[in-house]
Amino acid sequence: MKKILLTLTAALALTGMAAAEDTDFKAILAKIDDQTNFKKIDISAKVTVVSRKPGEDDNVTQAQYFRRDAENRFMILILKPEVNKGQGYLKIDDNIFFYDPESRKFSKYTGANNFQDSNAKNSDFQNSTLAGDYELVETGREKLGAKDTWVLTLKAKRNDVTYPKRKIWVEVSTVLLLKSEDYSLSDRLMRTSLYGKYLQIQDRFVPQLMRFDDNLKKGEVTVITLENPSLSKLPDAVFTQAYLEKVNN
């Protein structure tokens, strides 16, 4: 009996390994990007960012989020707290502009900059670009809670990608990103991200819950929730600097 069980286990393992070897992981990465890319649709939603730091009160930011993946643009307009109301982030291609209504000036930011003093990066608000930014180094399989996942270790293709190395957990059944460990150039774990409560809109998906744990600064956590998503077409003017200035006048 013991022998039969051992044989069965070995066979299953070999099957899994064979399956893994047969799996086109480049296509998996492309599918992750594709499923979360709202190509011909505009999406807008209310975003709440809760940032927790040890010894400090929770910092809660509410914003209106607009995204147009077809043009590689997004716009985030801060609604609360009152002190930051009217600030905005506008992404046009690879440029991110931050608007400060007090000085009425735009500053140039990058995707690597933190969003509103949280652990989230500006790049966390754009569509996924894993296939374009990373190449596969290692693959594996494990359980994440009750979910069966592929574990992929990725290395950045270029030296301007924010995290030179990432380890991601992708749900096998849905090909959606569930977890990510982001590493520095010196291979130090910097951030652990969790993605959940995916909302399906037509054949696209958007995570309604994202959690970012800073692995360097103990106890610092940022949680982002998306509510009231809408697919109504947005005016072109929303994705312009003039809109941010107008909204604040």
Added chain:
Amino acid sequence: MSVASMALKNLSRQLRRSVLLGGAIAFGILVITVVNGLSGSLITSLEANISNLVPGHIFVRGVEKTEKGRIILSMKDTSVLEKAVTDLKIPFKAIAKTTTVEQAALISDWGTQYQGLTGLDLGPGSYIHDRIVVVKGSLDKFKGSDKILIAEGTATKLDVKLGDRISVQAQTQTGQQNVLDFTVGAIYKDPGLAASLAGAYADSAIVNRLRDMESGEYTNFGIFLEDVSSADLWGAKLYQRLSDQKVPLWPRGSPQDTVKLYRDQKWIGVKYTLFTLNDILSFLKGIFGALNGIAFGILMVLFVVIMVGITNTYRMVVYERTREIGTLRALGMQRAQIRNLFLYEAVFLALAGILSGFVLGVLVLALLSLLDLSSWKDFNILLKDNRLQLIVDMGAFAFDLVVVSALTALAALFPARKAGKLTPAQALRTTN
């Protein structure tokens, strides 16, 4: 007896009035001398302290822009620059080749501090030894190590001591995230308000690793001059020499102005920017200049009030001395001499007031410079050895001397002219 000596004698006759009027002028001069002296002291100390914290009096940086618009600071081959320094015979004390990380996160188990990190040669001949005061640890064996030098305030906020490990997180030149671990090797005396300007220091090799830069590459070429006041002169000469040698250069300006140019323009390859300590301090010097201007403005308002007082007083004086004027006219003194008599009195009064106000002002400054302000830790950057410096602006004094004397003479002019116009008979008939 000359008109001038008569004027002096007349002033002593009305001592109380002269002291009161002269005292008012002295008070105004005292205030402006102290304000000028204080702002001079603050800006001189600030200049000296800032020059200790920033790596040079003249700076050159190489700036590149990637295809995606990212700005990269990089100095690799600087032989042209170093040759220009040699050919111009620039009188320098030290050259500092440093790598600057403008925003690094220093992370301990107890907190995070965001500040600049400078990579440099911390060996025995380094400029840093003369610039900062190490209060704990030493700069020995920093070269080639992972040791880090931090300010007292930073050590307190991070709750770390010598030998503790901290992580330093920063972006590489191309915007990637990187983290390296450092050991607290030394702690230096806090420069107070400028703690964030001073930042942390470490060996250039490890900072270059953090920034993913090549060995030997750096971001700042800094020249420490023997005389910091010549920074603008030598900066201009160096800029001209590099321009003559067709080195691609940005227009001169403050660091803030040139950063705007980087963002707005496109170019290929490395383009160099040159600025001096004065360019960095120009904003602060402007504030102190404005302060001096405001003080002078207030002084002028004060003197208008004093002038009104002087005019009224001299009108009264002329009225009181009408018979005396009549007597002098009868004895042969001319109108102009009568007029000048009163003008001399006013000017001598002003001079006495200005000189005594100046001397009192210098005394006040001297007393203030004796105060030990070591409890003002946050304002160390504005002090020298925890004290104000005794700075007396002789140029400003000479200017005040001329202006205030002229204003006093102007104030006394109308009553003096009126006195001069009195006829002897008219004056002698007066029964006051």
